[in-house]
Amino acid sequence: MGSPTVLLAGCAALPRGDGDEDVLLAALADLGCTADWVVWGEPRAREADLVILRATWDYDSRRDEFLDWCESVPRLRNDAAVARWNTDKTYLLDMQARGVAIVPTVLAEPGEQVEWPDTEFVIKPTVGAGSRGAQRFPAGTTRHADEHLAALHARGTGALIQPYQSTVDRHGETAVVFIAGELSHTYVKGPLLVPGSWLDSSGLFATETLMPVEASPEVLRFADKALDVAADVLSMDRAEFLYARVDVVRSDAGEPLLLELELTEPSLGFAFGGRQAADRLAKAAREIALS
Structure with a gap:
């Protein structure tokens, strides 16, 4: 059946992820896969039997470019349609x-103002990863909240406002x-x-x-x-x-x-799922790569 090539997609700042997937690489290798990392955006991903989105955590500043690349990769999981929907928190x-x-949520698109909750609350960008751009505000903190919302809107992203749980x-x-x-x-x-x-x-x-x-x-x-x-x-x-x-x-x-x-x-969280979780994902990935 050959040795399928499975690439894990990272980003320029983390070209080999944060270490969580080390056990997954070993599990893929044990199943006979040729497994390695690739930085998203690289054209060689298009030739792989399967590309798995993993540490692509800088996409929020280049989302359109990221989604175009996802569309160009024929064997991608989760696929480009999933990424397009899921990378916008709306x-x-x-x-x-x-x-x-869901956690009660108010959407503030660029240019829109909101009434701030009378409890502690969180503002987060609609397009964001790794909790960057998310801030927590005490009840009654309106000036700093206004400033943060304006900064997100200036970047061209909407914001979600949620009462802190x-x-x-x-x-x-x-x-x-x-x-x-x-x-x-x-x-x-x-x-x-x-x-x-x-x-x-x-x-x-x-x-x-x-x-x-x-x-x-x-x-x-x-x-x-x-x-x-x-x-x-x-x-x-x-x-x-x-x-x-x-x-x-x-x-x-x-x-x-x-x-x-x-x-x-x-x-x-493979540290908590352990080798069994890595084996499960590796087996599912190999089946897709060979299909």
């Missing part, structure tokens, strides 16, 4: 319209990882938007505190529904998502809420 409103409970301070965000549509593993991410938080040395993503967690059946059912809804929005079978990460938080009343649905370039 996808959350699509999810809400189909019955998925205080439960994150106590319980974090639960990341539910699926591979080829099936539950793989879960872990928890501590609060990011806190005083003293900073970007890693690449400048591309905020450093995170990650811990293993056994997600509750309620959270798992919620994440499972979210993935089904995303597949319906995109007219896909959920198994066509090579990977997905559903980030779930709790409301003050304890109800699960969708914070993010990561289908383009999420960290998958």
